[in-house]
Amino acid sequence: MTVRQPACVRIAARIYAIARTLLLPEWLDDRMGRDLQATFDERIATTRSLLGWCAELSHEVAGLVRAGVVARLTLDHVSHDVRFALRAMRRDRAVSILAVLTLAAGVGASTAMYSVVDSVLLEPMPFDRPEQIVMVNPTIVDWRNSPSLSSAWQHGRFSPPEIRAWMAEQRSFQAVGAYFQTSARVLRGLGSDNVPVVGVTDGFWTTLRSGPLIGRLPTRNDDDSVAVVTYAFWQSHLGGDTAAVGRTLRVNDHSVRVIGVLPRDFELVGVTGDLWLPLDIRGPELDNHSLKAIARLRDGETIAHAADEMTRILRGVDAVDAKHAVHTAYIVSPVSEATSAVRGPLVILMTAAGVLLLAACASVALLLLGSGADRARELAVRQALGANKRRIIGQLLAESITLSVVGAAGGLAVAAGSIRLLVATTPAGVPRIQHAAIDLRTFAITALLALATGVLVGCVPAFSLSRVDAGESLRAGATTTRTGRLQRSIVVAELALATVLLVAAGLLTRTMDELQRVNPGFDPRDAFALQLDLPFDRFYRPGMPADSSAVLAGGYLARVVDALRTIPGVSGVATTTMMPFSGGRATNSVEPEGYHPAPGEVVDVARRFVSASYFPILHIRPLQGRLLVPADERIDAERVMIVTDAFARHFWPGGRWIGRTVGLWGAKYRVVGVIGDTREQNLRGDDDKFKFYAPARPDGNFPDNFLLRTNASATVLGPMLRERLSKVDPGIVIGSALPLRDRIAKTLADDRFRMRLMSIFSSVAAIFALIGVYGVTSRSVARRRREMGLRAALGAPGVRITAMVLAEAGRVGVAGGLVGLGIAIAGSRALDRLIWGVPRVDPVTYGIVFATLLGAALLAAFLPARRAGASDVMQALRT
C-alpha cells in the first residue's frame, strides 16, 4: 500500500507540532522547535509505506517524550521556578501560611477519611479467594407482614436441625461452617476476665482456608476441651510464648487446652472472639435459632442459585414445626456485606471531606487570585519587558504547585493526626477501623490530590492574570472586572459548598436532638446498670437433679443480690434477663389466648424475666391492672405476666386485657397488668415491638443483669462493687457497670460521632467561605476607592456607600446560599439512612442555615463596607 504523500506528511507534521508544544519545555521548543520540525518533516517525507509512516511518527513522538522529561530533569527551569515560588511565598507570608493551612485542612480531611474508608470497606479480607466466601442467613422475607417482628429478622439464625440438614444436602458450596458467638469467664491470676468466645464447626476453618500461626486448628474429632486463640489473646494472656500451645485455660470452670494460635491478621468482619472452640451442633431444638453460618461457593456457582437450593432444603426441615418456620426463606450474601451497615455513613463522610477539599481549593484559588491581583502590575511590567505569557503562567503554576505540595505535606501530617483521632473516637462497631493508617496507596492518592489541587488552583489565577493586557494594568487604578467577577463566582461556590455541609450537619444535629428527646417508656435517671457473668453453669453438672440445681443457683443469686443491696447509697436492686440497651435480644413465639395469626404471620415477642422491683426502679407505672409483686416470684405462685400496650392491642383488639392468658413453653401465664410500650434496643424505635415481663423465679431463667437504684457514678460504685462481689465469690466477673443513662447515650455514639465530624467539616467550610467574602469585599473596596471617593464627593452619604457594598456582599451570599440549598435538596436522599425524626428537606434546618450563613457573610463584609463608607474624598481622588 502506498502512502498518499503530501496529505500524510502534512498530518504527521501537524501531529508532531502539537506534540512538540505539549511535551517539550518551552525554552527548548523556542530554541530548537523550528529546526526540530524541519528535521522531522524531512524525515517523515522519506517514508514509503503507511507502516513506515506510523513507525517513524511513533519513534519521533516517543523521542519527544524522552527529551521533554530529560530536559526538565537536567536543564530545566522547573527548579528555578520552584525556588522563585518559595521566594514569593516568603514575600507574601500571610497569604502563603493561610493557603498552606487551608490546603492542609482539605487534603488532610480527605486523606484521613479515605484511609478509614480504605481499611474498612476496600481492603480485601485476609483469606484465599475471599470473593467466594459468603455469609448465610435464614430470613423471614416478608417480616414486615408480621406486626410482632423487628428488622432483626432480616438476618435470622439457624436452629441445629436446620443447619445439619443444609450441610448434609447442599451442593452449591465447597465448604460450610456454623458458628455461635458468646462470652466466657477465663481465669487469670486471682480473678477472671470476661472474654468473647466463638464456637465454630470444623467447616468454618475449611471455608476460610486459614491456617494457624503456630500449633494446629481443631478438626472434626476435637471436642470443646480444646481451643485456638487469637494473636492478641496469645500476647495478652499467654505472654506471646510458643510454649503456650498445650497450656490449659480455665474457661467457665472447665479446662480447655490451647492447641493453636491464629495469624495476626486473622479477622472476619462481624465475628469477634478471643477464644475459638469447636462447636457441637447435634442439638435437637428446632426453635433454638442461635447459629450463624459462613460458606465458600463452588467455582462458577451463583449466589442466587445457592439461595434457591438452600430454601428448598430448609423448607423441608421447617415443615416439621409448621408453626415456626414455614414462611422462612433464606438468603446468601457476601461477607463483604457485613460492612454494609457502616458503608453508607462512611461514604457520606468521605464525600463531605471531598467537598471540604473542593472548598479548600476554591479558598486557595481566591487567596492566590487576590495576591495575584496585587501583583498584576509587577507581572504586567514583566510582560511589557518581554517576558512571554507562557513563561509567566509557568511561574504562577509552579508557585501554586509548590504551595499545594507544601500544603499536601501538611495535609499528610493533619491526616496522620486525624486518623489517630478518628480511630480513637469512632464508636465501637466499625469493623477494621483500627487498621486505618496512611499506607502507600493513600499516600499516592494524597500526592495526586495535591497535584490536582495545584493545577486546579494554579490554572485559575494563572490564566485570568495572563489575559490582563499589559497596557491596561499599567495604567494606574485600572480595574480588572473580569478577575472581580471570577472572584465573586468562586465565593458563591464556596458559600454553596459550605451551605451543603451546614445543611447536612444541621440535619444530623436535629436528628440527635430528636433522638435524645425520645421517651423510651421508662425513666433511667436513678438506675445503675450492672452486668455480671455469674457461674450458674457450675450448679448444672451432669448427674445433678434439676430441682436441687435450681435451689443452689437460686441461693447463689440471692446472695449476690443481698451483697449489692447492702452497698451504701444503693436503695434497691432489680434483676432482669435482658438489660435494656445492651444490644442483646431474646424472643419467643407465644400463643395469646384467642388469637389466630393471619395467614403468613409469624408471632415472635420479646421476653424478659424480671424481679418485681424492676418496675419501680425504672419508674414504670401500669396502664391497666397491676405490676409484679415479690409474691409472684415464689416458685409455687401462679404464673403471671405484664405485657406492653402494643402487645395487648394487637392480640386482643377487643380490649378486656387483664385476665387473658398467654401460652409460653407449654405453660399458661395470666396477664395481670399492661404497661406502656418501651424501647430497649434503640431509640429510633427499631425494637422488638411486643414485649412481656414475667417474674424471675428460681426455676431456670436466672438473670445476671442487675439494676441498682442509686445516683452514684461508676467511679464511686466500682471499687465497692468489686469488694462486695468478691466476698460472695471471687469468680464473679463484672461485664459492665455504668449508669443506665450512659448506656442509652452510648447507643447514640454513632449518631453523635457523625454529627460532630460533619459539624467540624461544615464549620471549616464556612470559615473558608467567610474569609472569601471578607477578602473579596475588601479588595473590591480597595479597587474602587476612586469610585467611592467620587460618590462621596458627589454627596452620597457614607451610610449609603456602606449599604451599597453590603448589598453586593448580600447578593453573593444569597446566590451562594440558594445554589447550596439547591444542591442540598438534590442530594438529600443520601442522608436518608442517617437522619431520623426530621424530614429530609427540613424547612427549619434549611432556613436556619441560609439565614445564618447570609448573616455571617454580611458580617464579614461589614468591616470593609464601613471602610468604604468612610472613604476620604480627597485621598481617594489623589491616588
Add this chain to the structure above:
Amino acid sequence: MTKPRSTRRHHQLAMLSYYVLLALAEGPAHGWAIIKRIRELTNGATNPSSGSLYLAMARLEDDDLIAKTAAPPNEDERRGYYKLTAAGRHAARDESQRLSRLVRHARALDLLGESR
C-alpha cells in the same frame, strides 16, 4: 536565560553527543543529515529521534562544542546548520583517544576476535 555550565557533563561524552561531533567533523550539517550520517556510522544500530538529537545538540551548543552556522551555498537557507567549534573538535579528539585506548586494551585481551 543561560544555564550554569556543567564541566563534568561532557567530561565523558554521551554516545549520542559523540556521534554528533563525529558527524559534524565532516563539515556543517543540518538535523536530518546528521541523523542519516549517524545511522550510516553505526550501521543503522543507532537511529536517534529528532527530539533526542536536538536535546543533545542543545547541550553541546550550551557548552560551545558546536555552533550554529550559515547554510552553505546552494542549500536551503531556512534549515539550521551546525558546525564543530574548536572546543568541539578538541572534545571529539579526547573522546576518540579514550575510546581508542579502550579498544587497544580490548585487542590485547583478544576481545575483538581478530586473531582467529
